[in-house]
Amino acid sequence: MIFKCLSLIFAASFVCSGLILANPPEGIFPYKYHEEILSNGFKIIVIPMESPGLVAYYSVVRTGSRDEYEPGHSGFAHFFEHMMFRGTEKYPSHIYDKHMTEMGADANAYTSDDITCYHLNVSSEDLKMFMELESDRFLNLSYNERGFKTEAGAVHGEYLQSLSSPFFALREKLLNTAFDKHTYKHTTIGFKEDVEAMPTMYEYSKTFFNRYYRPENVVLLIVRDVNPTSTIDLAKKYYGPWEKGYVPPKITREPKQKAERSANLKFDGKSLPILSINYKSLAFDPQSTEMAACMLMGDLMFGRTSDINKKLVLDEQRVQFIGANFYSARDPKLLSIVTMVKKENDIDNVENEIYETIDHYQKNLVDEKRLNDLKSNLRYGFLMGLSTPDRVAGRLTRTIAITGGIEAIDQLYNSIDRITREDILSAANKFLVKEKRTVVVLKGR
């Protein structure tokens, strides 16, 4: 009840000031949230949630490997994630680390195609000190060439570590094959030669920081057990002086794919063969029924309760697993089906089984109950994941990175609710076609 009253108050202030919003009451997202955009474009979202003294503090930079558009500089978003722990003049890294240690912070970060996210969990009582430290590194990051080169070594180590996974090798090959111009051509960690050349890129790193680490391109998400007003006031104090200056990346649009592509990859290790079948998709748009239909389609066709899973995994046991990831990215990316085949000489047959499944859904309406079960699965899955401030924040970051806010969560689930059997059939016919396809097969030694 308290939350509801607060949201009404803030909804009223939205009308007056244009600053504070509250989510609509009928959406899936169960928490009222409060949002403010400072004059420098910096957005703060506070979600009040009772928690045992912990605050989830997420700085969402709306830049990932997608924004690495200059040749020779792939992997920089991820590299920069490392550099952000190198300190400032006021708080050099050893002082920053000492404060973080004193606060018992659970601090980490990750980077993917559309996001770099700095996520921290701290005790509520340390929020003020913590915000001072966090804002300082975003506003005043400072590192020398020596520190830069040292961190390049750690990144190279991370790249080497990734190489032992066949799934990483497959992903690297797939993206390089499926894309010609768009920056989705490389993985988040970057092309091997670019990772190796990173120690020589000190000057460029400063350009990268000045271009993307700007208030218009960063959203602060705080989930905690307090009245949001004081938290927002605190954020205004610390992030208010941050100078605008975001320069959008000049990303080349991927030309329309006109014919099927394929690649084979020999993995330098032992692995069952992995078959990856992918189709060019559409950009994330939470209000698009077409995108929501694509999202659902993957699970309906290839999920754990699908006919093909029953046939190939459970009954005939010809593949170790089969699954699909049909989630969209900021720009059109890939709808991906992946399976691990038990016998090399069965790869072609399994591939045909996948095409037959797609063909079936292009000609027949999906069973109504399965569609409803999937909608229920998505809702319960989303909500059961909201068990701590950290998990609430974690569930929202990708949506924030792509859309700039969390309104898209309710919009997306509303779109999902609207999906009909006909929408699935239509999406299958539009997207799962040969000329949009890229197939990669990995074989171990």
Place this chain on the structure above:
Amino acid sequence: MGKTFVFILISTLSVIVFLTCQTSKGIKIVQLPVSSDPTISFRIWFKVGSQNDPVGKEGLADMTADMITNGSTELNSYDRILEKLYPMAAGYNGSVDKEMTVITGRIHGDNLEDYVQLFTDAILHPAFKQEDFDRIKSNTLNYLEKTLRYSNDEAFGKEALYQMVFQGTPYGHPETGLIESVKSITLEHVKKFYQTNYTRDNVVIGIGGGFDKVLVNRLKTSLETLPPNVVREVEEPEVEPIDGLQVTLIEKNTRSTAISFGFPIDVHRGEKDYYALWIANSWLGEHRNSSSHLYQVIREARGMNYGDYSYIECFPNGWARQFPPPNACRRQQIFEIWIRPVQNAQTHFALRAAIRELQKLVDNGMTKEDFNLTKKFLKKYYLHYAPTTTMRLGYKIDDVFYGIKDHLKTLPKMLDKLTLEDVNAAIKRHLQYKNMKIAMITKAAKSLKKALVSNKKSSMEYNSPKPPEVLAEDIEIEKYRLDIKEDKVKIVNADDMFIR
């Protein structure tokens, strides 16, 4: 639909009362009521683990749990179970460690009735169908034959270390088993293992979240239908003393070297020295935290790898988790240092650097400043260990295993109580650096062996200038004597690991 969830998961702050009781037929029940939690968590603990695997049938406990949680029941085929769980976005899992098997599940209160039916049915009436068995066995073999040895060198190195330390004991094989053993396991073995170990005398019920008495009674009544049988306790592993630094170089074509090393320690939760070592270990190598001293020396100052940590308790799947999982309790733990992959050429230096830091800690103890800072850190950091009902329930189960009252509450109390002298005395009592087993997944094993046994200087080359204090320390590290004897270095081909 949306309205149903408006009040979901609002609070985890409700008063939590832990209850432990025993049913008339002797089943212990651990309850963690959290009335405001709209979900219910289950942890059904069977006192059986990979230590109970018969010799030659290593992997049997794991496969049995897999058959229960990933197979058909007498009432439903597995695909039918998946269909029923699907709209609830629910599932259940079996985790097998050396001494414990825990079947876990979590469900939204809206779907409780249907879920409990499926969950208890899986435990009480597994169908043990041949087709489920074939699928699970094939997956297990693929993991052992390919994934573990060829897709994740860090997991490989850790498993190799545990196998080396516990060789010849019931702890001496991966929970998943050994390749030849798994091949020899039949469905009949699984059925027999289930009948012997999944009994009402061998189970503890854990339940947490927004449940009521009716549910507790229902679970109790259901599990009391399990047959009786008191399982013979497996003796605590008797570990052979380690003489010097014993190295196993596991050779494979790899661009970097994963390193794990350690030795057994006789310290357990509930004992004063455990909490003292908790502080010391946090300073030396807090898992995936830049506060780790090893991290500072190897990664932060020198950029040699992605991270460097140490442990006083096992930490399964450490590469994928930030905090330790509950329900991996063991009577015999090891002290372990984990060096994430370093470039092959830097292996010797990295090993020297890590052992040298361990020596400094053992010889000199913690400083007052580090001690105070680490206490301050842990006082808040431990709050992250168990933020959810299901994690707290897991810790309650652990308390029953170790026979202690409340580990999570004891942690901050011991931080207040322990002195620097207590910690440094515990370090002296339990940690050392001369007798350890070392596992390395590496490429040029022969040349590495030569370098190791000759105490050859391991010069470091950097791609950037380093501060004078780092370079000065490097001079000490590169000539640090490990004194590894030639007959203590074994080279094994990766293909020959975990066979039998």
